[in-house]
Amino acid sequence: QKEVEQDPGPLSVPEGAIVSLNCTYSNSAFQYFMWYRQYSRKGPELLMYTYSSGNKEDGRFTAQVDKSSKYISLFIRDSQPSDSATYLCAMSVGNEKLTFGTGTRLTIIP
Amino acid sequence: NAGVTQTPKFQVLKTGQSMTLQCAQDMNHNSMYWYRQDPGMGLRLIYYSASEGTTDKGEVPNGYNVSRLNKREFSLRLESAAPSQTSVYFCASRGLYGGTDTQYFGPGTRLTVL
Numbered sequence: 001q002k003e004v005e006q007d008p009g010p011l012s013v014p015e016g017a018i019v020s021l022n023c024t025y026s027n028s029a030f031q032y033f034m035w036y037r038q039y040s041r042k043g044p045e046l047l048m049y050t051y052s053s054g055n056k057e058d059g060r061f062t063a064q065v066d067k068s069s070k071y072i073s074l075f076i077r078d079s080q081p082s083d084s085a086t087y088l089c090a091m092s093v094g095n096e097k098l099t100f101g102t103g104t105r106l107t108i109i110p
Numbered sequence: 111n112a113g114v115t116q117t118p119k120f121q122v123l124k125t126g127q128s129m130t131l132q133c134a135q136d137m138n139h140n141s142m143y144w145y146r147q148d149p150g151m152g153l154r155l156i157y158y159s160a161s162e163g164t165t166d167k168g169e170v171p172n173g174y175n176v177s178r179l180n181k182r183e184f185s186l187r188l189e190s191a192a193p194s195q196t197s198v199y200f201c202a203s204r205g206l207y208g209g210t211d212t213q214y215f216g217p218g219t220r221l222t223v224l
Contacts, residue, residue, distance in 0.1 A: 006152075008150065032212075034212055036215075041218075041220075042217060042218070043114075043200055043215035043216050043217045043218050044153070044200070044215045045215070046210065046212055046213075046214065049210050049212055088152065088153065095204065095211050095212070096141065096158075096160065096204070097155065097158065097168075098153075098155075098212075098213055100152045100153040101152060102150060102151065102152035103152055
């Protein structure tokens, strides 16, 4: 079993919809949680970073962490075609090494 | 700031050839990393360097060597390339940037081994 599981998709939704992306994990020692966005043929870029259970909001993006269920989510409100990308969850015990999910490919249809 | 830069952007090798992938960062970070990304496998850590002069193996180190030349530069060498090493390679550095301590990635090197 992988330490981090992420549905690879692909996921296609119409513009303006709310998108929900999810990851589950098995290592209860993880305490830092991140979402990276990766456009086609580019490097991953940090989108959201959190280290506690609960919600963190940044504009149209909300990151949710539920440590009791070992489950993290990223919500995108009012999705735009520019949100079309692969979204990678990542987590770590300390800050040194990250464990990544396989990524979910998202397409927003105009 | 350029962030993390990688050269070359693309490379085609024949089986058995060698090459070095270069990475540099200008964020004054101590830690640097090399990953490979394959379809359905996500990002897998090859090697990392927590500070200048130190290197450690990651999840998939076989067939690779690294050199932390100085604080800015971290290179990845394939001594005898194999088709299984066809992948996209990303370098990253870790540290504080914009108030967040996490990893920041370069644009990647697409490597094909024939």
